[in-house]
Amino acid sequence: MKEISTLRLAKELERSERTIFTVKELTSQIKDLLENRFLLVWVEGEISQLKNHDSGHIFFSLKDEEALLKVIMFRERARELPFPLREGLQVLCFGRISVYPPRGEYRLIVQRIEPRGLGSLQLAFEALKRELAARGYFDEARKKSLPAYPERVAVVTSISGAALHDFLRVARERWQAEILIYPVRVQGEGAAEDIARAIDNLNRMKDLDLIVITRGGGSLEDLWAFNERIVAEAVFRSRIPVVSAVGHEVDYTICDFVADLRAPTPTAAAQQIFPDRKQLIEDLDFRRRRLFELISERLRKLERELHHLSKRLKSPEKLIQETGERVQDLEARLRKALAHQFFLKENRFRNLVRHLEAVSPLAVLSRGYSVTRKLPEKIVIRKAREVRTGEFVEILLEEGRLEARVERIHPDNHLF
Template identity: 50%
Template sequence: MQMMSVSALNEKIKSLLEATFLHIRVEGEVASVTYHSSGHLYFSVKDDRSTLRCVMWRSNVSRMRFRLEKGEHIVIDGSIGVYTPRGEYQLIAVQIEPYGRGALALAFEQLKKKLEAKGYFDATRKKPLPPYPRRIALVTAAGGAALQDMLKVARRRWPLVELLVLDVRVQGEGAAEEIARGIAYADTLGADLIVTGRGGGSVEDLWAFNEEAVADAIYAAQTPVVSAVGHEVDTLISDFVADLRAPTPSAAIEMILPDANELLRTIDELGEQMGRRVAQILHQKEERLRREAEAIRGASVLRRLVTLEESFARIGRDLREVIRYRLSQFEGRISPLERQMTESVDLRLRRSGEELRSLSEALRRNDPTLRSKEGWAEVLSEGRRRALESIKVGERFELSDGRVKVRAQCLEKRPLK
């Protein structure tokens, strides 16, 4: 029996396993999953009896349409790889598909569920569409048949509208990001509406309108957005987020633009209705005038005028008498009131003059500058007024007459008899 080192055995196992299991397909349930910051995906799958460790490198992870979640039932295409330093093997995944359904279908459901939870589909946030848009931004492929269909319908229905075409890729790598940028730019152009979409195709062809970048751009737009992608049977994420979903691009223009011919017919009908209504009103007015004329002719208009004239004259005379009587009453009241007011004012003036003289005399008596003439002064100690009898022998104090301040000291103190 040949003796082998651990490394040699691991290398031999590696070569045998990797050569034997070069292209395999494994089905199982996701037991654990880790999206590493490096971009690699580390996960494990299991059945009712065992578990298998797996890895998918960053280059393959970037091509996955859906996000791997714990508990998903999946099918893995790949090969077995052995890490010889630890003697461990794992399944190196190249492609992962949901078991029993396509990856795109699962990706669609996952994104739909995520955006619905964020409120992207709420009916309350849908913006109303203007009835007569003047400017519409079309975010689509300039060379596509969908654009020509939309232009044709717009010229037929409402030639007054201005159409701004923003050329973007609508399928393939990077198309979703380009559509999102186109919508964001269209939102700055002052358009009344934004229409984004393309003609029909396979699920893969239409997939750009199922990307989260496009959904974010539609949700963030202040301008109402119409999603017009594919055919009527096609339903995409952009349809749920947009303010209006149109079954086809040409149908979108039919839905958002009024029909000029129909509007002209409506105006003609309204004109006819107005003409009939005016004729009816004129006929009614003529009948009323005729009845009024007959009533006037049947009455004695002159007699009524004379009666009214006499009534006005009588009322005028009565009114003048009443006015003269009321004025005479007021004239009798004015003179006593005038005398009473004059006496009251004179009395108040006399009293105010006496109060003023009394206050002036009191001010004069208490004015320090006047009192100083009589030989009087204030006694102050530490800024406070003091009674002279409270000053002690030897204590220093101040004398002030309002104009001069003198510092002094008590040399002797005796009461006056």
């Protein structure tokens, strides 16, 4: 900062004409000067005074050993943050300088934030990993099964990378499938957006069985696109199963954890995705031979059982003869049983007839008795007082009947 000499200060104070600004005017000119001079800038520093506001905006300060700069990231950009912010994280911020007149403050309006240095990258990686794990992005229960025999597979990768050639070589050796290549940047500015866009676009395709995201090995910085939130979100919402094959066996990315299957290398991905056609043919041939052996053994066993049963089986003529003899025997026994039943029924009938004859009124009449009935009602007379002198009665005999008129009534029972 330039120092103003005492002499110059004195001359300025002695001038009759003074240039006087209001606070608003001066602030406005400072605002125009700063915002036009520092339209878009990259600023490196350490995060401090971090505050996540309920509105979704993020407020913090960037500091180094000698200065502090207030920073704000508005809600729309905060949603796109590739990793959670935390105190002490060294970052690189891209944005524009803005002056806030009511407070006389200048601040940085951030559009993009990147971790700075290996330590910061690792901290950002661990922070996003913890957040997504807590939200269930890595849960095994939500992961989709891979098709056993894929027919259409899309590969999201760099068209010039060795990873694509390794994957295609192994895939063609193992299985016949239609492989679609979706070229993207896999490193540097815009790579994460390319990868996420590719996943979303492939999910609009029909009859696609699988998506493979792959690239060769590299440093943490080289693989950083696969650690950004936008890629994790795209993999998470994919309706098509996703296989992540990023880097070497020792490399792990956020994309690996979210994907339905993590393969350590592009070659291993092709081996895990596609069945080995030669091995399948050998397995089928072995199963065919084994099935033939089992069926043959079963047929031989059934043949032995049939032979054994045939020895126990009687000839149809003999069976008919034995059946006829049994029918004749049953017929004779049935006739005998029916005759016996008929005899018993007949004897009982005769006994009943004799009993009825014994109690029949006709039998009483045959012994010299008669039945007298009052006329004209023909009511049987049991007592002498039931009739009057001069009334007519009917007398039933064993043979024939008599009509008489009552001349005299004797109420006693003397017969003679």
